[in-house]
Amino acid sequence: MDVVVRCQDVKKTFGTRTALQDITVKIPSHQVVGILGPNGSGKSSLFRLILGLNQPDSGEISVLGRKPGWNNNHQIAYLPDRARWYGDHTVEGAFQWGMDLLPGFDASKANELADWMEIDKKMRVDGMSKGQEARLMLIMCLARNVPLIVLDEPFTGIDTPSRERIIDALIDRVTEREQTILISTHEIYEAEGLFDSVFFMNEGRVELSGPAEELRAKHGSMVELVGKMSHGGRGR
Numbered sequence: 001m002d003v004v005v006r007c008q009d010v011k012k013t014f015g016t017r018t019a020l021q022d023i024t025v026k027i028p029s030h031q032v033v034g035i036l037g038p039n040g041s042g043k044s045s046l047f048r049l050i051l052g053l054n055q056p057d058s059g060e061i062s063v064l065g066r067k068p069g070w071n072n073n074h075q076i077a078y079l080p081d082r083a084r085w086y087g088d089h090t091v092e093g094a095f096q097w098g099m100d101l102l103p104g105f106d107a108s109k110a111n112e113l114a115d116w117m118e119i120d121k122k123m124r125v126d127g128m129s130k131g132q133e134a135r136l137m138l139i140m141c142l143a144r145n146v147p148l149i150v151l152d153e154p155f156t157g158i159d160t161p162s163r164e165r166i167i168d169a170l171i172d173r174v175t176e177r178e179q180t181i182l183i184s185t186h187e188i189y190e191a192e193g194l195f196d197s198v199f200f201m202n203e204g205r206v207e208l209s210g211p212a213e214e215l216r217a218k219h220g221s222m223v224e225l226v227g228k229m230s231h232g233g234r235g236r
């Protein structure tokens with residue numbers, strides 16, 4: 001199995017709060033990987049370590065075979081939690097900015113994604129609704145030809161019918177698996193079909209992981225599994 005992220009005994013605390021404890025995982029590459037778990041379980045903290053935005057207190061982490069940090073991040077497209085970036089641009093302006101500054105940004109792919117997500121390219125970003133801006137942020141990441149895409153809650157703010165449409169189309173589009181896509185989301189019911197593998201986090205630990213098919217065969221749907229785990233069942 002090719003591995004995109006390798007963590008060995010990783011621990012991260014913020015003051016008295018433990019965000020991650022004893023994380024030892026190998027996240028497979030060339031897959032769509034769901035990082036699931038309740039609020040505060042450590043998903044965003046793990047992503048921030050992958051990007052090198054925070055350092056672990058102890059343990060080792062490698063991403064695409066290297067230590068995380070600025071010299072690795074040209075290979076990663078990252079959509080952070082609560083991101084709002086392109087305020088004074090139009091959509092086309094954001095795409096131009098992407099071409100100038102984002103490694104691997106493919107404007108024709110961005111245009112195609114904008115048509116498909118029904119985003120008007122002349123629109124100013126500061127006039128967008130939350131859901132339109134969330135779609136633009138998703139496009140800015142998905143249009144990049146980089147080996148790793150990390151999406152932290154990418155569907156938040158997108159209304160249910162649009163979200164379902166976007167996720168269905170993503171399921172159709174990300175079949176080639178040239179890239180690895182890590183997605184954290186609470187929209188498990190809708191997103192379940194996207195995932196090849198899933199890592200369930202709870203209280204800063206990875207409590208269960210594996211190929212989505214295997215987990216489903218053993219435990220039922222992901223929604224049920226997350227429900228059980230969030231209530232202390234650990235899915236085992």
Ligand SMILES: Nc1ncnc2c1ncn2[C@@H]1O[C@H](COP(=O)(O)OP(=O)(O)OP(=O)(O)O)[C@@H](O)[C@H]1O
Nearest residue numbers: 014017018019037038039040041042043044045046
């Ligand atoms: N910068 C920080 N300062 C203090 N505590 C933090 C910080 N970042 C994360 N934490 C704490 O670490 C724990 C894990 O937070 P994290 O944001 O990683 O969870 P999450 O699984 O992404 O949650 P959510 O689903 O709500 O986005 C929480 O208890 C949180 O309060």
